[in-house]
Amino acid sequence: MTLMRFDPFRELERLADQAFSVGARATRSMPMAALRRGAEFLVFIDVPGVDPEDIDVTVERNVVSVRARRAPAHQEGDEVIIDERPYGEFSRQLFLGDNLDSDRMSGDTRDGVLTLRIPVSEASEPRRVQLGTADTSEGAPQHGTASSATTGSETASAADRTTV
Template sequence: MTLMRFDPFRELDRLAEQTLSAGTRAFRSMPMEALRRGDEFKIFIDLPGVVPDDIDLTVERNVVSVRARRAPAHQEGDEVIIDERPYGEFSRQLFLGDNLDPDRLSADTRDGVLELTIPVSEASKPRRVALGSGSTTEDGAGSKTASASASGRATAS
């Protein structure tokens, strides 16, 4: 297999892509998938070729920031034939809703994928509310009044 040094049509495609996607280049270099699995959110960020030591993950309030650095493979003295791989520093911010617990966020990286696990906060999980029984009492004037139970339902007679 040989590598072409110059393909005018491929070069034109590459230049058009760079020009039209200048604002989305960081997004393209860190594609993401987010999903809810039970009581936690899973976020998968593709970071091929990035070693774990070159990933900075910070959480401040409800903002998760991911910074990654990828260095080019070529070294001084190498003759670069084709270089289409993005390298440099890339970053992405995720804004978490109030229903998530950023204090219990965990992260792992495997096979070039950064996996974030963010549990749903305890206060946001659905909980069962016990229904109380309503009771009727008489006030001093002999009229019956309804009393509200813990569930907010009232009974009257």
Template sequence: MTLMRFDPFRELDRLAEQALHTGARALRSMPMEALRRGDEFLIFLDLPGVLPDDVDVTVERNVVSIRATRAPQRQEGDEVIVDERPYGQFARQLFLGENLDPGRLSADLENGVLNLRIPVSEQSKPRRVPLGGQPTATTADTSGAGASDTANQQSTEQSTTV
């Protein structure tokens, strides 16, 4: 698995917020889309109105932590008529699988969307394994059946040895 889709602690926090503070979760959400494209994972997090200096992305082992802050636009003396925009601290953690390379993670904030690129580690990429030590066919045995039987026996021995 490459991205942990279920975090029991986050789920517990979400349920507690829903039970205790109806609507509070919607104000603190950081909607995410994650997908694999070729040899990298792309993660998109919505952070509308957040400035690049107010976003903090850290990596520790296989955990990516994202924190963002958005302050209200009001100033001293403003009369607030409606205030439905979420502001304050936003946070999210992503648990990466062992097949990803967090050391080469890159992040960019563009049009209110935080883009994370996490490449698949070289060890996890599929690679072709050459067959070593397989004897080459010889023409010393002129009887067709003997050569075929020997080749089948060598092929069976190869598959059980690997």
């Protein structure tokens, strides 16, 4: 598993926000989409109206924490007629699998969307292993021991090579 899709504590927080926000329709969440594209995961988090300076992204072990702060638009002395926009501090946590390389993670914001790019670690990417054949003549490894793979200058028949 690469990204934790269900966080029971986050769900509990969401339900509590909905229950205790009398008259307010918006919850204090940041909607997210995550997908794999080639050798990286892309995470898109909606942060409309948030200044990029007010977004903090931290990584600790395999947990990515995103915090965003949005201040209300009104100032002292303003007469507020309607204020349905959520403001305050918003947070989101992503639990990364061991197959992702959080050291090479990058992010940027554009049009109110924070985009995180998390590469798949090279050790987790599929690779082709070429196997040679065991020679039972004197001095060669016996059955069950590894033999050396053929080099580029040697030729081998299709029966001598196996791709795993």
